[in-house]
Amino acid sequence: MRSIRPVQKVIDAFEALPGVGPKSAARLAYYLLNVPQEKLTKFADALDNLKKDTKLCKLCFNVGEEDFCPVCQDSTRSKTQVCVVENSLDLLAFERADGYKGVYHVLGGVINPLANIGPDDLRIPQLMARVKAGEIKELIIATNPNMEGEATAMYLTMKIKDMGLSNEIKITRIGRGLPTGADVEYADGQTLMRALESRSEMS
């Protein structure tokens, strides 16, 4: 027994979202039946206009409302330092941390052969074009510290070396170790080994 058509449509839409199962989708749809129509219309409008009202930055591919995103438009940000992130949410996490003064490049994912995602499916050609343009002095690779993220970081490094630009551009990878507030006792072995490797002298 499925729900009636108008309700089922909403359930199906929710179920297509990542991390929303059939039971949560049904609960959300039936919850919305008790919400004022005005709020439903507002929700619907926000969804319908989400892509219409946004643009990808022509330089870094961050989400914005104009041709260039707020970060790229900001004249106080150093254009010589570029932090390479997987997506706009990762960029936002760095912005929230409020300490980075360079700009970004949003790859739009990571290299993942199992999902059939190669370098040309990402904004890697565009990154290489920015690198070739010559303004960049440091590339900070901030892809996630998992298999695909590391592979993407290695690919980018190799690519820039192949282009013969590794002397002009410093390529760095975000630090590895224990996150703030963590417990040595509960940290996994790999994290501990990485923390030992990247130890620094007490000042």
Added chain:
Amino acid sequence: MRSIRPVQKVIDAFEALPGVGPKSAARLAYYLLNVPQEKLTKFADALDNLKKDTKLCKLCFNVGEEDFCPVCQDSTRSKTQVCVVENSLDLLAFERADGYKGVYHVLGGVINPLANIGPDDLRIPQLMARVKAGEIKELIIATNPNMEGEATAMYLTMKIKDMGLSNEIKITRIGRGLPTGADVEYADGQTLMRALESRSEMS
């Protein structure tokens, strides 16, 4: 640092849903940025039409598309047996179990003094009108087996007794005990005691 306005609107809408926190809301909104516009519009239309295309059944208050819901319209269903549920999702759970041949009454919640919900905020007056009409022979109270559900069940029973109709109408409560597939070892004490009380002879 918040997201840009069009994205933030979608995040806010998701965050207003029950069980969706700020991080999941952001993840969903940024995920939708990569979905084709056509799907977004479909989602938006489904939401906007959810309430416009549905009606509450005039008899049992289940969600439907016409004045009377599919269950109430079904002539093979016994109108003398009424199962009282909290909401349409609970009704759907019984329909999915596919064995009940009576009809329903959807209360639209439970009596909950802490949330300021009294009998008149629910469809209890309408249930009493159905009871008074005289067709009903059995009322199966299927509110949830928690404090509010039990209180509502007791209230309904008392109310019908007060109306002097308890001889004409059998009032029952859904059975209590161990759910199928459960483990006696992990069952809580109250469930075990209820299972003992409602034990039945082996046939």
